[in-house]
Amino acid sequence: MSEEQPPRRSQRLGEETRRVSRQAGQALGQLNPISRARYPHDTHPALVPGIGIDEQRRRYSIDWFIFAITGVLTVAFVIWGVTNPASVGEVAGIAYDWTMVHAGWLFNALAIVVLVFLLILAATRYGRIPLGKDGEQPEYSTFAWIAMLFAAGIGIGVLFWGPAEPLAYFYNVPAPLEHEPESNQALHSAMAQTYFHWGLHAWGIYALVGGAVAYAAYRRGRVPLMSAIFEKMFGKKHSEGFAGKMIDMFAIIATLFGTAAALGIAVMQIGEGVVIVAGASELTNTMMIGIIAVLSACFVVSAVSGISRGIRYLSSINIVLTIGVIAVFFFAGPTLFLLNLLPSAFMEYLGTMFQMMGRSASWGQETLDFQSAWTVYYWAWWISWSPFVGIFIARVSRGRTIRQFILGVILVPSSLLFVAYGVMGGVSMWLAREGQGNVSPDLSAPEVLFSVIDALPYLQWLPIVVVVILAIFFITSADSASVVMGILTTRGDQDPNKLVVVFWGLVMAGVATVMLLLGEGTALQGLQSLVIVTALPFALVLILIMIAWSRELATDPHALREKYADLAVSNAVLDGVERYGDDFALEVVPTHPGEGAGAEVDSEHDDYTEWYQRTDEDGAPVGYDFATGEWADGWDPETGEIGTVVTEDPKAEQDPEGQTTKR
Numbered sequence: 001m002s003e004e005q006p007p008r009r010s011q012r013l014g015e016e017t018r019r020v021s022r023q024a025g026q027a028l029g030q031l032n033p034i035s036r037a038r039y040p041h042d043t044h045p046a047l048v049p050g051i052g053i054d055e056q057r058r059r060y061s062i063d064w065f066i067f068a069i070t071g072v073l074t075v076a077f078v079i080w081g082v083t084n085p086a087s088v089g090e091v092a093g094i095a096y097d098w099t100m101v102h103a104g105w106l107f108n109a110l111a112i113v114v115l116v117f118l119l120i121l122a123a124t125r126y127g128r129i130p131l132g133k134d135g136e137q138p139e140y141s142t143f144a145w146i147a148m149l150f151a152a153g154i155g156i157g158v159l160f161w162g163p164a165e166p167l168a169y170f171y172n173v174p175a176p177l178e179h180e181p182e183s184n185q186a187l188h189s190a191m192a193q194t195y196f197h198w199g200l201h202a203w204g205i206y207a208l209v210g211g212a213v214a215y216a217a218y219r220r221g222r223v224p225l226m227s228a229i230f231e232k233m234f235g236k237k238h239s240e241g242f243a244g245k246m247i248d249m250f251a252i253i254a255t256l257f258g259t260a261a262a263l264g265i266a267v268m269q270i271g272e273g274v275v276i277v278a279g280a281s282e283l284t285n286t287m288m289i290g291i292i293a294v295l296s297a298c299f300v301v302s303a304v305s306g307i308s309r310g311i312r313y314l315s316s317i318n319i320v321l322t323i324g325v326i327a328v329f330f331f332a333g334p335t336l337f338l339l340n341l342l343p344s345a346f347m348e349y350l351g352t353m354f355q356m357m358g359r360s361a362s363w364g365q366e367t368l369d370f371q372s373a374w375t376v377y378y379w380a381w382w383i384s385w386s387p388f389v390g391i392f393i394a395r396v397s398r399g400r401t402i403r404q405f406i407l408g409v410i411l412v413p414s415s416l417l418f419v420a421y422g423v424m425g426g427v428s429m430w431l432a433r434e435g436q437g438n439v440s441p442d443l444s445a446p447e448v449l450f451s452v453i454d455a456l457p458y459l460q461w462l463p464i465v466v467v468v469i470l471a472i473f474f475i476t477s478a479d480s481a482s483v484v485m486g487i488l489t490t491r492g493d494q495d496p497n498k499l500v501v502v503f504w505g506l507v508m509a510g511v512a513t514v515m516l517l518l519g520e521g522t523a524l525q526g527l528q529s530l531v532i533v534t535a536l537p538f539a540l541v542l543i544l545i546m547i548a549w550s551r552e553l554a555t556d557p558h559a560l561r562e563k564y565a566d567l568a569v570s571n572a573v574l575d576g577v578e579r580y581g582d583d584f585a586l587e588v589v590p591t592h593p594g595e596g597a598g599a600e601v602d603s604e605h606d607d608y609t610e611w612y613q614r615t616d617e618d619g620a621p622v623g624y625d626f627a628t629g630e631w632a633d634g635w636d637p638e639t640g641e642i643g644t645v646v647t648e649d650p651k652a653e654q655d656p657e658g659q660t661t662k663r
Contacts, residue, residue, distance in 0.1 A: 164448040
């Protein structure tokens, strides 16, 4: 017998078992037509294969309530920030201080809770539930999926913070640690702290939002809105009403300010590159605003001309260029030192992770100051980016199980970023310690990268490549984030109105400008304070997402089948051994009501049945055949039109070819 025979035999047995189970369920339904009729479309909730968003009938339009409120508020903020930045800075400072004192603990606790929640979820039976219909294969191959996760993880952060952040910790050891600056211990703890900010916890936040969105859209057939996650928790009336609109508005605000902060960082570093390449004396606010204006014009052209495919190609090129820059640093820098540092830094991260998770204001003012400037800022940034990145990774993960999704999203990008940051940070710390070049902690974060490039041999051409990478990143990020905000303001339309997309892109550029103008001494202060303040409302949404998603998974058809199987098999085995010893087999037969596998489940309850009732564009119930995929009114999912319905009515008029049809 070959090694491949058992899996094939097991697969055939599984298919046969499912076929027999369906026949038994149909037979039971025929024995009790009154009970069977209570299920939508005469389908037991355990037999529903799932519903994809592309199978549903929806009418998309601009949600003027959301668009008007968020649009007016954000435009007013931009006008206020440009005309009176000092006033905005004062208010933002007060809000920032309050948030850090009263809610800094929330960001720290949330990052921990989200990661633990997802790992537990992946380990349970819910981890086997697909983010799609039963039997649906992943839309992308594993290699392509990993490549796209990598694309989501690679951005401006690698070039901006990669060399600068570990260098800052190397000379200014994070409190409450008391390592000697520039020591070997400080070297490894600096890398561990950087990994902590960019690793498992950050991607856990993305995975939570992405998994919940993917489940709602590709398993439950809802639109990719944050509010759609809460349909079961709040009820459809409230999830599509005021409560749901508030959640979507929080998501828009978080995405807007989080992405604007990233664009602001890109502009700061592009400006430094322009200063070096053009030989200018210094980077001024006027130069930064000019760079934003030029790049925003490029974004508008890309958004209105429909060259999204070209933008995707540019994104792919950008990833290759970024990897190339990291490779150049690796081979042009201290290669042997980096080969030793990378595994040591990773083990230091794993060994001190729980200590870093436990640091908070209770450790004293110095720790609070460090948390405010670094850790809480990063948690807030990941939270604000989670609607944007979450919707992206949800889109490319359709068909994978929850376990594959969670482990893949958390582990794959984190591992790649560990290497990227280990190389960039290792080179900058080595150069500073060896006294080579002008690399020092006195430099601003945008200056560190170019100082490292200047200290390495034969890299005079690299600043031009870096500026190109950053410019492409600005355009593609603005394009993608604007589309996400467009989706959130057009009731989930995955191809939102281009004018709406352009509007959000321009507002985003305006917010980035205001953020840069708010900085005192360094523009990073303005970026950090506003990101933390605006991420606070969506942090509360993340808590609700964990509750809503776990509750909905409990009523999933896959979970329901497993619940039936556990009880049925347990009872059958006990009964079989007691009556027949070793010589018994299992057989599916009818039982008296309340004595079967579903005795502990009220399968007619709305929690199990309401979600798969099909409706038309106006929300009116419509018949649907899960076996054939046909709508009772003849609606065609491919054309979106009402077609001809085949019927068995003998009184119906026959067409010329003898087929019985009815409109």
